[in-house]
Amino acid sequence: MDFLFDFLTNFLGQLQSPTLGFLIGGIVVACLGSRLAIPDPAYKFIVFMLLMKVGLTGGQGIRESNLAQILLPALFAVLIGILIVFIGRYTLCKLPNVKTEDGIATAGLFGAVSGSTLAAALTLLETQSISYEPWAAALYPFMDIPALVTAIVLASIHTRKQRDTAGEYPSSRQEYLSKQRGTAVKRVKIWPIIKESLQGSALSALLLGLVLGLLTKPESVYQSFYEPLFRGLLSVLMLVMGMEAAARIKELRQVGQWYALYGFVAPLLHGFIAFGFGMIAHYATNFSLGGVVILAVIAASSSDISGPPTLRAGIPSANPSAYIGASTAVGTPVAIALGIPLFIGLARALGGG
Known part of the structure; x- marks a missing residue:
């Protein structure tokens, strides 16, 4: 009962908070057909400022911390990012009328991290005076990059298998060797993907x-x-x-209801998985419960800045309306409105706070 009360209190607090209030306000304004628009340069500057602040907080925290305490949460962040993509590959991609490349790209975007959702979680933790390691925000790239790399590699493997089973059989050993050499040349190169992610504006x-x-x-x-x-x-x-979420709802409707269902369930499922890993780190290395919440929130989030352009370049055959629509229209509101208060309430219940 205490957990339920704490969750409902945090949820109602989120509804009244500027974070979710402005999100809902943007959806309502867009649905009413308003011409209100924030200039793109202003938007990019805001994102830069927020992530610079998060980065400065993390850098100062790492400087004052024991690096041995960071290793296990960082390793878990990598594993979670990869695991999320594989979960999507063998669930969403198996559903009717879901194109495999679209499903993999969607899983990759949900495995990557939203800087804005992370910023919202940090704000709420600070508002409620819940302590966490300042370096916990630095777990962002440890989850973000492996998820994007894994998604692009899985999509490339799938595309290659489709080509191989399209009936193009070699008529001689020489042609077979030629095709093998051509395949080797087209193998997925990991470093360009990592480089593209690192050069993205968010990271x-x-x-x-x-x-x-x-x-x-x-x-x-x-x-x-x-x-x-x-x-x-x-x-x-x-x-x-x-406003972006409202604009994507129409696109999401065009690609089917399975993406909407995935966008609702995936953030909570991914967050619970990360929360479990975080609790292992909590008992093994005294990783704070606030840090566990941050790990769960970045797993529940889906990339809204660096992920889409990386996936557009890495999986060009995927439909952006599918993965961006599922993320922006459903995944982000769920992660912020339900995920953040849920994981804070769970941490309070386990910590006796």
């Missing part, structure tokens, strides 16, 4: 902040500039995401 900003927080002493600019602006900028970002 670049986060990693830049991480390095600056680790190697410099940015406390003065952090306290006077990044910290005061954080929540206000986050509210504007939620407004933009709400």
